[in-house]
Amino acid sequence: MKYRLRDLRYQSKFRSPQMLIRHLNTFSIALKFSVGIWYFTPTGGRFHERYIPEADVARRIEMAAGLAEYGVTGIEAHYPAEVNSENIHLYKRLEKETGIRLVTIPFSHFFEKDFEFGCLSNPASGVRMKALKIAVEGLKLVKTAGANCAISWPGIDGYLYSLGTIFPYMWDWFEGSMAEAMDEVPGVRVALEPKPYEPVSNNIYRTTAEGILAAQRIEKRLKNPENRKLLKAGHALVGLNPEVGHVRMGYEDCAAAFSLVGLEGRLAHTHWNSQPLGNYDQDLNVGVVEWSQAEALLFALKVMGYKEYFGIDINPERMPLEKAVEINTTVLRIMNERINSLPNERIVECYLHPDKHRGEMELILAGMMRR
Numbered sequence: 243m244k245y246r247l248r249d250l251r252y253q254s255k256f257r258s259p260q261m262l263i264r265h266l267n268t269f270s271i272a273l274k275f276s277v278g279i280w281y282f283t284p285t286g287g288r289f290h291e292r293y294i295p296e297a298d299v300a301r302r303i304e305m306a307a308g309l310a311e312y313g314v315t316g317i318e319a320h321y322p323a324e325v326n327s328e329n330i331h332l333y334k335r336l337e338k339e340t341g342i343r344l345v346t347i348p349f350s351h352f353f354e355k356d357f358e359f360g361c362l363s364n365p366a367s368g369v370r371m372k373a374l375k376i377a378v379e380g381l382k383l384v385k386t387a388g389a390n391c392a393i394s395w396p397g398i399d400g401y402l403y404s405l406g407t408i409f410p411y412m413w414d415w416f417e418g419s420m421a422e423a424m425d426e427v428p429g430v431r432v433a434l435e436p437k438p439y440e441p442v443s444n445n446i447y448r449t450t451a452e453g454i455l456a457a458q459r460i461e462k463r464l465k466n467p468e469n470r471k472l473l474k475a476g477h478a479l480v481g482l483n484p485e486v487g488h489v490r491m492g493y494e495d496c497a498a499a500f501s502l503v504g505l506e507g508r509l510a511h512t513h514w515n516s517q518p519l520g521n522y523d524q525d526l527n528v529g530v531v532e533w534s535q536a537e538a539l540l541f542a543l544k545v546m547g548y549k550e551y552f553g554i555d556i557n558p559e560r561m562p563l564e565k566a567v568e569i570n571t572t573v574l575r576i577m578n579e580r581i582n583s584l585p586n587e588r589i590v591e592c593y594l595h596p597d598k599h600r601g602e603m604e605l606i607l608a609g610m611m612r613r
Contacts (some may be wrong), residue, residue: 244383247429251476253504253546258592262545266586271544272580275571276316276345276553277309279324281525284559293559299324303332307340308564316551317344318393321380323350330387335369345551346433346483346511348393349380352441363399363416363446364579374419381427390551391510393483394420395435417456418448422461424479428468432460432483433483433510438492440523449492450499453482457508485555486536487517487525496535497542505540512548514557514570525557527566530574536574537610539601540581580610 282302285290319325337343351361360375401407437451457480482503505511518524556568592599
């Protein structure tokens, strides 16, 4: 089967008020859920041992099969730690038996001791070459498995102290290495996942805007004719995978941040959880804090016409995996139904003519709270 790059250009479509109202009244987000195999049996933390017994990848794939009843149709796994050439057959069997397919393959670029000082931005060329090889082989697996995209979460790339950090070197090493990997395996999209901090004190791309700028710079470095052809046709080869928790850690508004990515047709995938504003990365279930942020984000995605996956990225260390997935899929369905019931014409009118509708949007929001 020939690999086909998903077309994200629809996300940047600009609609007139009349067209937007028609779109909002007729389009409903199809909630496609994916889960990350890394949190099926959460590890311990810095301050406590694990609460749940470890399970190998084969066992976790067996656990994934039971999640189909909650509407899960996608699974995500890191290369090579969780998916590789030796176990890909287990994922193919999962898809055949349950319909749950491998939809994203993040790179294992953060856990190993060799990456203590970064992966693709590491000052040591030998370490960068190791990270580059992981990226190349991961991209090849995306292609052969028919996944939607690779994900690059550079959690270990960044810096401790501003003074003494040579920022042009750091960005040049990372972006040059990523472009090299993408040119070796052309036609496959990589989605960057920004985060303000953790595990490194300051991540290399702290905000959504920084991730977008990095995507633009990486694309400018691509040389493979196949990649250049896709870029010329308006496709984004470097997208983003914004995560609700990471966005809120950086004091960004979710609806605005995700919309900024969609404006450029770069919203390749999304990760969902909830997070107190600022604070450390908690990966809480969707909606347990900041319900309004999640609903506003859903409305923004509806405006965009979003058709990609909703990746549930949580840390269910105190409840069964199945219960956590049930909670998150249920909550997102409830939110989606509420968004679909909104008076779209009134909302657009309030935005276009705020002087004539003072307080009306507040009453619409109050009505949502009452439901």
